[in-house]
Amino acid sequence: MNIVIIGASGYSGAELAQLVAKHPHFVLQGCYVSAGSHDRDKKLSDLYPQHRGLLDMPLQGLTADAIADIGQHVHAVCLCTEHKVSVELAPQFLEQGIKVFDLSGGFRLTDAELYTQYYGFDHPHPELLRQAVYGLAEWHNSAIMDAQLVAVAGCYPTASLNALKPVQQAGLLAPQQKVIINAVSGVTGAGRKANMNTHFCEVSLAPYGVFNHRHTPEVEQALGHPVLFTPHLGNFNRGILATIYAQVNAGTTLTDITDAYQCLADEPLIRLLGAGGLASIKGVAQTPYVDIGWHLQQQQLIISVAIDNLLKGASGQALQCMNINAGLDPTTGLV
Ligand SMILES: NC(=O)C1=CN([C@@H]2O[C@H](COP(=O)(O)OP(=O)(O)OC[C@H]3O[C@@H](n4cnc5c(N)ncnc54)[C@H](OP(=O)(O)O)[C@@H]3O)[C@@H](O)[C@H]2O)C=CC1
Ligand SMILES: CC(=O)N[C@@H](CCC(=O)OP(=O)(O)O)C(=O)O
Numbered sequence: 001m002n003i004v005i006i007g008a009s010g011y012s013g014a015e016l017a018q019l020v021a022k023h024p025h026f027v028l029q030g031c032y033v034s035a036g037s038h039d040r041d042k043k044l045s046d047l048y049p050q051h052r053g054l055l056d057m058p059l060q061g062l063t064a065d066a067i068a069d070i071g072q073h074v075h076a077v078c079l080c081t082e083h084k085v086s087v088e089l090a091p092q093f094l095e096q097g098i099k100v101f102d103l104s105g106g107f108r109l110t111d112a113e114l115y116t117q118y119y120g121f122d123h124p125h126p127e128l129l130r131q132a133v134y135g136l137a138e139w140h141n142s143a144i145m146d147a148q149l150v151a152v153a154g155c156y157p158t159a160s161l162n163a164l165k166p167v168q169q170a171g172l173l174a175p176q177q178k179v180i181i182n183a184v185s186g187v188t189g190a191g192r193k194a195n196m197n198t199h200f201c202e203v204s205l206a207p208y209g210v211f212n213h214r215h216t217p218e219v220e221q222a223l224g225h226p227v228l229f230t231p232h233l234g235n236f237n238r239g240i241l242a243t244i245y246a247q248v249n250a251g252t253t254l255t256d257i258t259d260a261y262q263c264l265a266d267e268p269l270i271r272l273l274g275a276g277g278l279a280s281i282k283g284v285a286q287t288p289y290v291d292i293g294w295h296l297q298q299q300q301l302i303i304s305v306a307i308d309n310l311l312k313g314a315s316g317q318a319l320q321c322m323n324i325n326a327g328l329d330p331t332t333g334l335v
Contacts (some may be wrong), residue, residue: 001075001326002029006089009039009059011188012103013080014048014302016315020078021054023319025326028057029074034085035061062089068232071096076325078318079103082191083119090149091125099325107151108218118214121333136161136222137254137320137330138267144324152321153222155313156183156215156231159242161222162270162290167246168225168307170260174247174299179225183242184232186281194222203235238310239281244303261292268331269312269320272296279306288316288334 007013008031033039037059039047044055059067067089074083076099079086086104093100109115111259112126116212117148119328123129133147134140136158153161160181167173184205190198197203209231216229247256254275264270270290277293284291284306309311316334320330323332 001023002031002069002073003073003075003322004030005080006032006062006077006174007080007085008044009033009037009047009192010080010311011192012138012314013078014051014055015309015310016042016078016080016103016318017044017055018048018051019315019319019333025328025332026322030070031055031057031059032062032066033059037061067092071098074098076101076322078322080315084121086131087124089229091128092126094149097283099147101135101152101322102132102150103314103318105151105214105218106147108134108154109221111217111221114217118212118217134320137317137324138162138264138270139165139222141324143331144321145327147325150318150325151316151320152314154215154218155185155189155240155307155309156181156213156229156242157218157222158313158317159183159290159305159307160215160219160227160229160244161238162264163242163244163292163303164223164225164246166260166263167248167257167301167303168223169263172248172256172260173225174249174254177247177324179223179227180245181219181227181229181233182240182244183229183240184234185240185309186234186236186238188238189240189313189322190233197233203233205232205234207232236281238308239285239306240309240313241279241281241306242304242306246303247299248296248301250299252296252299252301256299257294257296261294264292268335269298269316273304277304279304281306284308284312286311288312288320
């Protein structure tokens with residue numbers, strides 16, 4: 001299968017490019033940046049020297065001609081572009097019959113009005129929100145198999161939902177009680193473009209997006225339970241660590257919680273750390289896994305979960321969705 005990556009010079013794009021280049025069944029057909037990019041015509045490996053010999057192809061400009069040419073030669077495109085760019089590009093590929101795996105949040109929410117509120121733009125293609133399949137790989141396997149457009153789940157939502165859905169599905173979460181998600185991300189989560197907030201000398205450890213981060217509606221939509229989500233930026237490169245506080249129904253035991261997580265026990269990319277387990281950035285950075293541990297005291301459940309934001313939180317999960325869609329083992333090229 002021929003694959004093209006748009007936004008290949010970015011952090012998630014380059015990560016996905018190296019995964020596809022090493023994949024036993026996919027062919028990396030082309031790597032693109034915007035038509036006016038200052039990285040156009042540079043080798044991808046000049047930007048990412050750790051991939052010399054693997055990613056020596058030039059970054060091509062995404063012109064109108066390039067979009068038409070991709071339509072002739074490619075099975076799937078991966079959009080590793082910001083939300084506003086993805087929502088304009090996806091329909092241009094879909095109408096040429098090409099599958100689209102979008103790493104942005106542009107097609108994750110079903111309610112178009114939430115884009116105005118949380119993303120700051122009116123969604124130009126609300127009809128595609130009904131067609132898009134949410135790419136939370138362990139939970140939407142059969143829908144991903146048949147999808148033309150996969151909206152790969154967000155990084156914080158991937159950690160939060162894999163931690164919470166087993167407990168929610170088992171009916172253990174106390175109704176009306178908001179679940180509190182406190183999460184810290186490494187700086188690659190903010191993308192490669194220079195920005196004062198991610199400047200080496202400015203980054204420390206601080207919350208942001210209080211009450212209004214776009215991952216709040218994404219988690220609530222997929223969980224079916226209200227949450228209070230507060231992200232933090234930490235001074236490390238890769239990884240997300242979340243500590244999640246949830247009230248469970250009276251009478252819930254630690255065994256009930258442990259039993260609820262058994263629905264993930266056979267998932268190869270989920271590592272259940274068990275009761276008392278504590279996830280860490282060190283345990284997941286540069287890996288495709290989700291690590292989950294849990295603790296219960298009376299009705300207070302605390303869940304500890306970690307992922308690598310660029311692998312399970314973006315490119316790794318995108319490849320997992322592409323594998324599922326192609327009828328391959330979901331872990332092909334990942335473990
Ligand atoms: N970083 C992360 O941990 C995660 C990111 N995501 C999502 O993935 C997407 C990409 O994120 P990330 O890799 O961090 O972003 P980056 O800012 O690192 O990269 C963005 C890429 O898009 C390219 N680009 C910008 N405009 C266009 C355009 N009009 N046409 C084609 N290419 C364009 C950029 O190159 P140039 O500007 O030179 O053209 C660059 O290659 C975002 O939507 C983000 O929300 C999702 C989960 C986690
Ligand atoms: C540290 C940091 O800035 N993280 C980004 C989230 C990562 C990302 O790109 O978000 P999606 O998963 O929705 O695509 C943010 O908070 O906007």
